[in-house]
Amino acid sequence: xxxxxxxxxxxxxxxxxxxxxxxxxxxxxxxxxxxxxxxxxxxxxxxxxxxxxxxxxxxxxxxxxxxxxxxxxxxxxxxxxxxxxxxxxxxxxxxxxxxxxxxxxxxxxxxxxxxxxxx
Amino acid sequence: xxxxxxxxxxxxxxxxxxxxxxxxxxxxxxxxxxxxxxxxxxxxxxxxxxxxxxxxxxxxxxxxxxxxxxxxxxxxxxxxxxxxxxxxxxxxxxxxxxxxxxxxxxxxxxxxxxxxxxxxxxxxxxxxxxxxxxxxxxxxxxxxxxxxxxxxxxxxxxxxxxxxxxxxxxxxxxxxxxxxxxxxxxxxxxxxxxxxxxxxxxxxxxxxxxxxxxxxxxxxxxxxxxxxxxxxxxxxxxxxxxxxxxxxxxxxxxxxxxxxxxxxxxxxxxxxxxxxxxxxxxxxxxxxxxxxxxxxxxxxxxxxxxxxxxxxxxxxxxxxxxxxxxxxxxxxxxxxxxxxxxxxxxxxxxxxxxxxxxxxxxxxxxxxxxxxxxxxxxxxxxxxxxxxxxxxxxxxxxxxxxxxxxxxxxxxxxxxxxxxxxxxxxxxxxxxxxxxxxxxxxxxxxxxxxxxxxxxxx
Numbered sequence: 001x002x003x004x005x006x007x008x009x010x011x012x013x014x015x016x017x018x019x020x021x022x023x024x025x026x027x028x029x030x031x032x033x034x035x036x037x038x039x040x041x042x043x044x045x046x047x048x049x050x051x052x053x054x055x056x057x058x059x060x061x062x063x064x065x066x067x068x069x070x071x072x073x074x075x076x077x078x079x080x081x082x083x084x085x086x087x088x089x090x091x092x093x094x095x096x097x098x099x100x101x102x103x104x105x106x107x108x109x110x111x112x113x114x115x116x117x118x119x
Numbered sequence: 120x121x122x123x124x125x126x127x128x129x130x131x132x133x134x135x136x137x138x139x140x141x142x143x144x145x146x147x148x149x150x151x152x153x154x155x156x157x158x159x160x161x162x163x164x165x166x167x168x169x170x171x172x173x174x175x176x177x178x179x180x181x182x183x184x185x186x187x188x189x190x191x192x193x194x195x196x197x198x199x200x201x202x203x204x205x206x207x208x209x210x211x212x213x214x215x216x217x218x219x220x221x222x223x224x225x226x227x228x229x230x231x232x233x234x235x236x237x238x239x240x241x242x243x244x245x246x247x248x249x250x251x252x253x254x255x256x257x258x259x260x261x262x263x264x265x266x267x268x269x270x271x272x273x274x275x276x277x278x279x280x281x282x283x284x285x286x287x288x289x290x291x292x293x294x295x296x297x298x299x300x301x302x303x304x305x306x307x308x309x310x311x312x313x314x315x316x317x318x319x320x321x322x323x324x325x326x327x328x329x330x331x332x333x334x335x336x337x338x339x340x341x342x343x344x345x346x347x348x349x350x351x352x353x354x355x356x357x358x359x360x361x362x363x364x365x366x367x368x369x370x371x372x373x374x375x376x377x378x379x380x381x382x383x384x385x386x387x388x389x390x391x392x393x394x395x396x397x398x399x400x401x402x403x404x405x406x407x408x409x410x411x412x413x414x415x416x417x418x419x420x421x422x423x424x425x426x427x428x429x430x431x432x433x434x435x436x437x438x439x440x441x442x443x444x445x446x447x448x449x450x451x452x453x454x455x456x457x458x459x460x461x462x463x464x465x466x467x468x469x470x471x472x473x474x475x476x477x478x479x480x481x482x483x484x485x486x487x488x489x490x491x492x493x494x495x496x497x498x499x500x501x502x503x504x505x506x507x508x509x510x511x512x513x514x515x516x517x518x519x520x521x522x523x524x525x526x527x528x529x530x531x532x533x534x535x536x537x538x539x540x541x542x543x544x545x546x547x548x549x550x551x552x553x554x555x556x557x558x559x560x561x562x563x564x565x566x567x568x569x570x571x572x573x574x575x576x577x
Contacts, residue, residue: 069390
């Protein structure tokens with residue numbers, strides 16, 4: 001068994017987010033297609049909800065293996081969204097990077113390589 | 120890809136996008152169509168606000184000087200334009216385009232297609248009386264709850280009226296609320312004569328539209344992966360698609376421009392504002408984003424193929440703008456040392472004063488820019504040595520009075536609160552009217568018979 005270490009998603013994925021009303025979405029895309037399966041297993045809707053805690057409501061997840069991507073819907077995340085919201089990030093544009101703060105357990109060999117590879 | 124390809128170039132990704140982009144798309148290389156998307160959910164509300172002050176307004180005014188610069192090239196080269204610049208006043212927009220065409224001496228040489236019928240505000244009571252309750256898709260509330268606050272109501276139209284306008288010879292097609300993707304779909308269906316019930320073709324064109332509808336966001340702009348390596352963004356190449364008759368297409372940009380078109384740049388745009396990827400619903404059909412295949416063919420050329428789709432639904436989405444209330448946001452900047460603690464103390468004082476004044480708000484939201492504004496508590500404890508922190512406090516209420524009073528409570532903090540404060544030169548915060556967005560669905564059969572296509576001659 002390889003030794004498992006926590007690794008921030010920023011070393012494994014890139015991401016973009018947007019909004020629909022009071023819901024933010026985050027598309028999480030594997031930097032290395034070989035890591036898509038790792039993301040799929042580790043970055044579950046429940047874990048993402050635990051990561052954001054009270055910043056968001058219900059979390060849904062969809063899989064896009066063709067794009068090595070996962071799509072998350074973060075409901076009730078935008079203080080009403082659109083024009084209503086008082087947030088700096090009223091349209092959820094940087095929930096993407098907030099998700100990249102999340103840590104998942106990965107084999108230390110993967111962590112070492114991923115840290116080196118990220119520009 | 121087989122056969123002749125048509126080149127559809129994105130000129131604007133939103134109202135307020137880079138003004139040079141459409142010019143460079145037209146002059147930087149061969150294109151057949153210029154696609155200009157101006158409308159976001161929030162945009163219709165803003166245009167509605169402008170139209171309520173001036174009945175001649177309510178469309179993307181930027182479009183007119185742009186057409187003035189471009190029409191001679193467009194007419195010369197036979198490049199056609201599809202645009203939803205018409206906003207809540209497409210007729211006013213189309214007439215303004217004709218006006219500049221005449222001024223340029225293009226009388227008799229330009230046909231403008233005007234698509235209308237998306238505006239259902241005049242019919243709203245009739246529709247509600249017929250039992251179309253236009254419930255908010257997010258909350259389930261019926262529209263009757265806020266009927267007297269409704270400012271605009273527009274159904275999202277699909278590509279069909281735009282295809283008709285192109286078939287009738289329009290060189291510039293101006294619409295109100297059509298879907299962003301329809302602006303790209305229409306040229307494809309017009310050029311290739313595809314069957315509008317060929318769902319895979321609808322889905323392919325929808326994906327093409329989604330990739331270019333946000334302008335440079337698919338060609339290096341806002342690209343997170345390897346952002347330091349994206350070159351030449353002082354002259355970003357906006358994306359264009361080379362569409363083939365088989366439904367596949369290549370995403371690319373003009374030679375000599377900055378930015379990048381890569382699998383990563385296209386993928387980031389594909390997931391932008393995505394819901395359930397298996398059913399990306401438009402008025403024209405339902406695209407399955409899990410079927411998309413991407414392949415880097417060459418530098419700045421990505422092939423998109425394999426897209427599958429399903430039949431259109433019997434509903435159209437309706438975008439309703441309604442008067443919600445008022446808001447204001449005030450900011451002050453506190454400097455080192457202990458910048459965060461000072462900002463926090465100011466927030467505490469301000470909130471106590473608002474409470475003491477008996478002001479009632481629906482929401483009071485404080486952010487500490489430099490500490491937690493974008494990532495909230497995920498950012499961890501604030502840096503005790505931060506050179507400065509901006510206190511940003513916003514309030515929202517249904518009534519104007521408490522918001523108005525709030526705007527007068529920011530400046531006094533400068534002399535009656537924590538020290539080392541600056542950044543108040545902008546003056547008192549502005550009270551803003553909040554026009555909110557109410558998405559609903561409606562039976563397409565009550566909309567489509569009212570859709571009109573007119574061809575206007577310069």
